[in-house]
Amino acid sequence: MEQGLKVKLEQALAHVFGSAKPLLVTDSIDIASWLKSHAIGAFLLDEVADLPKHRRKNIVLLPTTGNGLSFFKLERFFKSSRVLIVPLVAFDPSFEAAKYTVKLIASSDFAAATKENNRWVSVLENSDIKRLVFKGMYGELEVILKEGLDLMLPRTQAGLLPGEWEAIGMFFEIAMIPDNEDFFHPGFLVNGEVTVPGVAIAHHRIMPEPLTILPKRAWELLGGLVRDGRFPLSVTIENSQVKQVRSSDGTNLTDEIAELSNPQLELMLVEMAISNNPGLEASELDWSVNSVLNEGARGVHFAVGDGVTGAHIDFICPGMKDVLVA
Numbered sequence: 001m002e003q004g005l006k007v008k009l010e011q012a013l014a015h016v017f018g019s020a021k022p023l024l025v026t027d028s029i030d031i032a033s034w035l036k037s038h039a040i041g042a043f044l045l046d047e048v049a050d051l052p053k054h055r056r057k058n059i060v061l062l063p064t065t066g067n068g069l070s071f072f073k074l075e076r077f078f079k080s081s082r083v084l085i086v087p088l089v090a091f092d093p094s095f096e097a098a099k100y101t102v103k104l105i106a107s108s109d110f111a112a113a114t115k116e117n118n119r120w121v122s123v124l125e126n127s128d129i130k131r132l133v134f135k136g137m138y139g140e141l142e143v144i145l146k147e148g149l150d151l152m153l154p155r156t157q158a159g160l161l162p163g164e165w166e167a168i169g170m171f172f173e174i175a176m177i178p179d180n181e182d183f184f185h186p187g188f189l190v191n192g193e194v195t196v197p198g199v200a201i202a203h204h205r206i207m208p209e210p211l212t213i214l215p216k217r218a219w220e221l222l223g224g225l226v227r228d229g230r231f232p233l234s235v236t237i238e239n240s241q242v243k244q245v246r247s248s249d250g251t252n253l254t255d256e257i258a259e260l261s262n263p264q265l266e267l268m269l270v271e272m273a274i275s276n277n278p279g280l281e282a283s284e285l286d287w288s289v290n291s292v293l294n295e296g297a298r299g300v301h302f303a304v305g306d307g308v309t310g311a312h313i314d315f316i317c318p319g320m321k322d323v324l325v326a
Contacts, residue, residue: 008106013105015110016082017082021041023060024042024060026044026061026098032044049077058082062098062102064089066205085168087169087292089205090205090307091201092219100291101291113277114154117154117155125151131145132145133322135320136317141237141300141302144190150179151176151177152177172295173276174274175274189239190240193236194234194317195232196231199222201223201313201314203312204312214260223288231247260313265306271302274299275295275297276296282298282319285297299320301316
């Protein structure tokens with residue numbers, strides 16, 4: 001995968017930026033040096049101020065610290081730019097995770113994914129559709145759509161416009177979320193049992209500093225189980241509430257996951273998402289890496305925890321297909 005990384009990355013991002021080659025901007029010296037070693041145009045965030053404005057038109061932003069997300073600094077540098085944000089800081093800001101994520105970007109299909117997103121928006125906004133069933137090698141989930149269904153609307157066109165900033169995850173999923181952030185009365189009901197080969201864990205940049213230990217502990221727990229060969233997880237969901245999570249050796253993880261994701265939310269789903277990145281093969285993903293791109297493996301994922309009061313934990317089920325829409 002190392003060979004031709006620059007070419008693959010430029011080809012993938014051409015759907016986002018057109019023929020103009022983007023600059024990759026980060027606050028990590030190690031990441032910038034690695035990108036340059038592949039002849040990829042890369043700069044540290046603080047170096048961007050010295051670039052003429054025409055060099056800042058197309059940006060892939062790879063922040064690894066909260067300082068890299070300073071709105072005032074970004075606004076000053078990139079106010080009129082096309083900006084694709086890859087939020088390493090929200091998942092895993094390490095050098096190894098960054099390399100893995102960049103390689104997955106190079107394999108991603110932005111055009112096909114946004115076309116599929118557009119199809120799903122039409123399906124989910126159709127008031128005649130009341131029930132979806134997703135089925136695959138990992139199990140089966142039924143989703144009942146209710147009045148008041150809220151969608152975290154995805155990208156339905158791959159190309160960014162000047163002055164448009166977008167997080168990369170919005171290209172590769174369409175998410176059903178609780179209406180009006182009322183986690184206990186979502187506009188969707190999910191029921192079923194699945195086995196889960198991987199997870200992704202994130203937190204929001206506004207999470208209070210004392211609580212940032214929770215996503216760290218969540219990845220220590222679940223990433224450790226992946227590395228120990230104790231995945232897939234078995235997950236049972238009833239009426240959009242996770243009732244049980246067990247590792248492959250039978251260990252009950254339910255209470256621990258509830259504690260890490262904020263027990264006051266009672267393991268209610270904060271997201272039920274359809275993932276749409278056909279450029280990624282699930283068999284080639286490394287579940288021992290906490291990456292936002294893993295969420296896009298074509299299939300579904302669902303999450304507990306809001307990322308502000310507790311860890312946001314995505315359970316990822318690639319290969320799940322809609323076998324019934326009614």
